[in-house]
Amino acid sequence: MTDFVVRPITDDERRPTFDLLGQALHSPQLSDETWAQIGDSWAAPGKFGAFADDRPIGITSGFATTIAVPGGAVLPAAAVDGVGVRADWTRRGVVTALMSAQLNDLAERGTSLACLHASEAVIYGRFGYGIATSGATVRIDHPARLREGAEAGGAVRLLDTGEARAQLPALYQRIGLHRPGMIARPSLWWPIALNRRLSREGGYRVAVHTGPNGEDDAFAMFKSVDQSTAADPERGVLLEVRDLQGANPEAIAALWRFLLSIDLVATVSSRFRPVDEPLSVLLTDPRRARTTEVEDDLWLRLVDVAGALAARTYGPGEPVVFEVDDRLLPANRGRYRVGPDGAGHTDAGADLRLDADTLAMLYLGEWRASTLAQAGRITVVDPAAPARADTLFATGTRPWCGTYF
Numbered sequence: 001m002t003d004f005v006v007r008p009i010t011d012d013e014r015r016p017t018f019d020l021l022g023q024a025l026h027s028p029q030l031s032d033e034t035w036a037q038i039g040d041s042w043a044a045p046g047k048f049g050a051f052a053d054d055r056p057i058g059i060t061s062g063f064a065t066t067i068a069v070p071g072g073a074v075l076p077a078a079a080v081d082g083v084g085v086r087a088d089w090t091r092r093g094v095v096t097a098l099m100s101a102q103l104n105d106l107a108e109r110g111t112s113l114a115c116l117h118a119s120e121a122v123i124y125g126r127f128g129y130g131i132a133t134s135g136a137t138v139r140i141d142h143p144a145r146l147r148e149g150a151e152a153g154g155a156v157r158l159l160d161t162g163e164a165r166a167q168l169p170a171l172y173q174r175i176g177l178h179r180p181g182m183i184a185r186p187s188l189w190w191p192i193a194l195n196r197r198l199s200r201e202g203g204y205r206v207a208v209h210t211g212p213n214g215e216d217d218a219f220a221m222f223k224s225v226d227q228s229t230a231a232d233p234e235r236g237v238l239l240e241v242r243d244l245q246g247a248n249p250e251a252i253a254a255l256w257r258f259l260l261s262i263d264l265v266a267t268v269s270s271r272f273r274p275v276d277e278p279l280s281v282l283l284t285d286p287r288r289a290r291t292t293e294v295e296d297d298l299w300l301r302l303v304d305v306a307g308a309l310a311a312r313t314y315g316p317g318e319p320v321v322f323e324v325d326d327r328l329l330p331a332n333r334g335r336y337r338v339g340p341d342g343a344g345h346t347d348a349g350a351d352l353r354l355d356a357d358t359l360a361m362l363y364l365g366e367w368r369a370s371t372l373a374q375a376g377r378i379t380v381v382d383p384a385a386p387a388r389a390d391t392l393f394a395t396g397t398r399p400w401c402g403t404y405f
């Protein structure tokens with residue numbers, strides 16, 4: 001029996017659904033003052049609510065963006081930025097109904113992909129989302145210095161809060177979506193992100209790098225965390241770097257040099273960095289930089305499998321025929337031939353069979369088909385096909401999202 005309804009939310013339901021999400025995520029109660037600053041960013045379009053007796057019991061929110069895919073194409077995507085069910089309604093199919101409504105709506109609108117960051121890794125696979133990028137936590141202990149020639153020169157300056165709000169959106173846009181998995185940050189993303197980080201409680205500061213050509217080309221947000229304890233009062237500050245973006249490797253290196261030069265710092269740390277960022281080899285002493293964790297970052301969902309497969313480029317070699325199953329969006333079911341010349345529907349027999357979530361793991365180049373076949377996530381019909389698929393889907397750089405939403 002269905003005892004709740006799922007439908008798009010109205011303008012009047014924005015605040016109640018935001019509060020519902022906050023409670024599901026154990027966030028502090030939002031003040032009216034903060035809502036006045038960020039409320040416009042929680043716009044009704046793209047949000048589905050579940051309602052019992054006209055009261056919200058569940059929410060899924062998505063905003064429209066674009067995402068870079070291998071080969072450089074940029075596709076329309078939904079960034080699913082808030083999913084929550086009221087604690088007295090969980091495990092009764094509410095989020096299943098919300099996911100179905102949202103994905104069918106995106107398919108009707110011609111959105112190619114949906115993506116999210118998952119609070120728990122057991123939730124979204126059943127809805128066709130797969131881990132499509134990973135992020136590394138890096139830790140650099142002082143003293144650490146960059147090698148000569150690692151960066152292109154230029155200058156770094158600190159921004160005040162007003163300058164950061166005014167300058168960062170255009171700077172991120174200029175930096176561009178240069179890795180598969182990077183997403184555009186629409187204007188509604190910035191108030192929520194900056195409010196959280198640049199407030200007194202957030203405590204982040206912003207550094208911007210200007211390249212030798214006089215143009216700003218990189219920025220970083222960072223804050224100081226006191227590590228001293230009664231037992232170890234001399235332990236220096238930890239500098240936590242949150243959002244480091246740059247147009248090219250030299251600009252990114254220049255910001256690392258700046259961050260490593262700040263006085264009274266014992267350690268510089270950053271979560272969700274690209275796993276192939278060459279930090280240790282930038283340093284005179286490579287052992288000063290350590291990767292302490294690699295974790296799942298962006299979860300991707302191919303909403304339009306044919307369109308998404310056709311939009312990316314592929315490596316050399318013999319084609320592979322994939323048979324895709326998709327329980328939530330059955331229009332995606334079928335066989336697709338993927339080769340160096342592109343991808344599209346085919347009547348040819350399948351070489352590999354897989355579900356939508358596993359296809360999402362392959363799509364940006366994060367996982368090898370051979371690995372997923374060994375793990376039993378791909379059914380192998382032609383034993384030579386996983387190796388061929390490895391070559392076809394391989395990318396020059398690892399995919400990376402770099403934007404939290």
Ligand SMILES: CC(=O)SCCNC(=O)CCNC(=O)[C@H](O)C(C)(C)COP(=O)(O)OP(=O)(O)OC[C@H]1O[C@@H](n2cnc3c(N)ncnc32)[C@H](O)[C@@H]1OP(=O)(O)O
Binds near residue numbers: 084086090091123
């Ligand atoms: C993108 C983001 O916003 S990530 C944030 C996600 N939100 C949160 O973590 C907030 C706290 N949690 C919640 O609000 C809810 O528990 C949700 C959204 C995770 C799940 O909502 P529910 O309505 O309980 O999910 P629903 O009842 O549709 O469950 C579907 C299936 O997933 C399983 N499932 C759902 N959540 C979980 C979980 N956290 N752990 C294990 N299994 C889960 C259910 O057991 C069920 O399995 P079944 O089909 O085999 O019976």
